[in-house]
Amino acid sequence: xNSDHPFVVVGCGGLGSAALFWLARAAAPYARVxxxxxHTLGHDHGASQDHSRIIRLAxxxxxYAALAPAAYDAWHQVECxxxxxxxxxxxxxxxxxxxxxRGLATGGRDIDGYVDVAAxxxxxxxxxxxxxxxxxxxQFRLSGxxxxxxxxRSGIVDARRANATHVALARGYGAQVREHTPVRAVHDxxxxxxxxxxxxxxxxxxxxxxxxxxxxxxxxxxxxxxPLTVTQEQVTYYATPNLLEFSPERFPVFMWHxxxxxxxxxxxxxxxxxxxxxxxxPEVTADTRTYEPDPxxxxxxxxxxxxxxxxxxxxxxxxxxxxxxxxxxxxxVLDTVPGSPRVSVxxxxxxxxxxxxxxxxxxxxxxxxxxTRHPVGRFALDRPALTEPGHGxxxxx
Numbered sequence: 001x002n003s004d005h006p007f008v009v010v011g012c013g014g015l016g017s018a019a020l021f022w023l024a025r026a027a028a029p030y031a032r033v034x035x036x037x038x039h040t041l042g043h044d045h046g047a048s049q050d051h052s053r054i055i056r057l058a059x060x061x062x063x064y065a066a067l068a069p070a071a072y073d074a075w076h077q078v079e080c081x082x083x084x085x086x087x088x089x090x091x092x093x094x095x096x097x098x099x100x101x102r103g104l105a106t107g108g109r110d111i112d113g114y115v116d117v118a119a120x121x122x123x124x125x126x127x128x129x130x131x132x133x134x135x136x137x138x139q140f141r142l143s144g145x146x147x148x149x150x151x152x153r154s155g156i157v158d159a160r161r162a163n164a165t166h167v168a169l170a171r172g173y174g175a176q177v178r179e180h181t182p183v184r185a186v187h188d189x190x191x192x193x194x195x196x197x198x199x200x201x202x203x204x205x206x207x208x209x210x211x212x213x214x215x216x217x218x219x220x221x222x223x224x225x226x227p228l229t230v231t232q233e234q235v236t237y238y239a240t241p242n243l244l245e246f247s248p249e250r251f252p253v254f255m256w257h258x259x260x261x262x263x264x265x266x267x268x269x270x271x272x273x274x275x276x277x278x279x280x281x282p283e284v285t286a287d288t289r290t291y292e293p294d295p296x297x298x299x300x301x302x303x304x305x306x307x308x309x310x311x312x313x314x315x316x317x318x319x320x321x322x323x324x325x326x327x328x329x330x331x332x333v334l335d336t337v338p339g340s341p342r343v344s345v346x347x348x349x350x351x352x353x354x355x356x357x358x359x360x361x362x363x364x365x366x367x368x369x370x371x372t373r374h375p376v377g378r379f380a381l382d383r384p385a386l387t388e389p390g391h392g393x394x395x396x397x
């Protein structure tokens with residue numbers, strides 16, 4: 001059976017639900033938008049489930065600093081349209097253990113890098129030494145070799161609520177979502193695009209592919225396989241007894257750059273704090289990932305907290321896994337497919353959720369007008385990291 005929809009979104013997670021909303025809003029009331037989801041909405045098989053993600057203006061790369069203010073604006077628009085609170089301000093710290101990182105390649109992900117980029121983009125940062133940090137936030141225990149920056153507008157995006165809000169708003173503009181609908185192929189038929197599922201072939205004017213770990217599978221035959229690495233990562237919630245001390249009003253989100261990289265949250269979503277290690281998980285595929293947390297990583301996280309933020313600890317509430325889908329340069333993919341301008345694709349590279357609503361808006365702009373005013377050239381499909389076999393990976397797992 002054939003079915004016509006002017007716009008089809010493949011994958012309705014963080015980026016896909018955002019694209020669905022912004023497309024539906026742009027197209028209403030004249031065109032129908034369809035979202036196809038392999039699983040159920042809000043599933044835990046991908047990258048964008050769970051309660052919380054960090055949002056921040058503080059960036060160590062210009063390409064992302066240039067997008068950060070617009071990301072805040074996009075979330076604010078969604079909040080205004082929905083009446084939902086999606087962003088909670090906590091302030092945010094980036095902490096660098098200078099001694100632990102001595103001799104390591106940081107790629108600009110050090111305090112000087114954050115300060116330099118912030119200055120170029122007009123972002124106010126406070127630079128703190130270890131004493132100043134622990135005076136202000138005595139929850140931390142530092143050795144004295146740390147430096148930090150604090151940015152007051154950092155905070156939490158409620159990922160689960162944001163995805164559901166995008167979908168609900170999209171439906172209000174007439175969009176439809178079909179769950180349990182794996183996409184088997186996408187074909188450029190010249191004047192239209194065909195999206196093949198088990199039961200139907202959908203004809204669309206434009207297709208947005210936000211399939212993350214299944215990107216190559218969905219675009220097989222339309223786009224040469226992208227050199228994407230998929231890893232299984234994990235976070236742990238701790239039922240700390242120190243609830244007031246680690247409330248969002250008293251404790252900021254933080255990122256820790258040391259021998260390993262960690263990120264942490266105050267009590268939010270659960271009656272528990274949350275910690276994760278950024279990168280370092282095993283390489284998997286969407287079909288081979290286990291959902292089983294790595295006990296060694298769990299132990300390493302507990303040791304980190306015991307040394308540096310002991311009050312965050314408590315009985316483990318649970319540990320859950322997710323997937324990162326990472327290009328060799330760890331930059332987003334955000335582009336129309338070369339030779340098939342009716343198909344666009346986005347990959348979040350394990351750090352996109354803070355930008356999710358904005359990226360969905362950009363995808364909608366590409367689908368409806370073929371262009372965007374936002375600077376996204378760095379994320380093109382024809383960049384060397386994606387096209388040159390010898391480029392190599394510039395990230396570590």
